Amino acid sequence: MEAYSTTRSGTYRERLAAAAGVVLxxxxxxLPFRHTVRAVRLARKAGRRELDLARAEVLVSAVRHTARMWPGRAACMETSLGSALAAALLGQRLDWCLGARFAPPPVEYHAWPELPGHGPVGEYTASGWHHYTALTI
Known part of the structure; x- marks a missing residue:
């Protein structure tokens, strides 16, 4: 369930927002990171409606499926940012989190989409992975 998803999911509107989110x-x-942060903060203002957990999972899956078509790198940073932007394009809210992901042996920097009050969306949390947030936008 990492950067690439082989299942096509979501409505046409969600898949279109996912494609636009990945491109954005x-x-x-x-660009310099401060411009990215500023753009995401502006996009969050557009997303006023709360997103339920099932729709958030579908949107993140649609973004990962769309990112599969990109010939370059489309890992956690690109897909999580694309998910937050796709949600904003649909008028909904999804946080973009940067931090670390811990499991028994590896520790790695990671980025993930998060639903306020529900935790990471589309991430392995049941198998011992713990997400520690350094920055939430």
Whole structure:
């Protein structure tokens, strides 16, 4: 359930927002990070409605499926930012979190989409992975 998803999910509108979110994420991550943060904060203002957990899972899956078509890197940073932007394009809210992911042997930097009050969306949390947030946008 990492960066690439082989299942096509979501409505046409969600898949279109996912494609636009991935493209915007790829462009924003080429800019200095302060510009990316500013753009995500502006996008969060557009997302006023709460997103339920089932729809958030479908949206994140649609973003990961769309990112599969990109020939370059489309890992956690690109897909999590794309998910937050896709939700904003649909007028809904999804947080973009940066931090670390811990399990028994490895510790790694990670980025993930998060639903306020529900935790990480589309992440392995039941198998011993713990997410520690350093920055939430």
């Amino acid at each position: 994420a790829l462009v924003l991550l080429r």
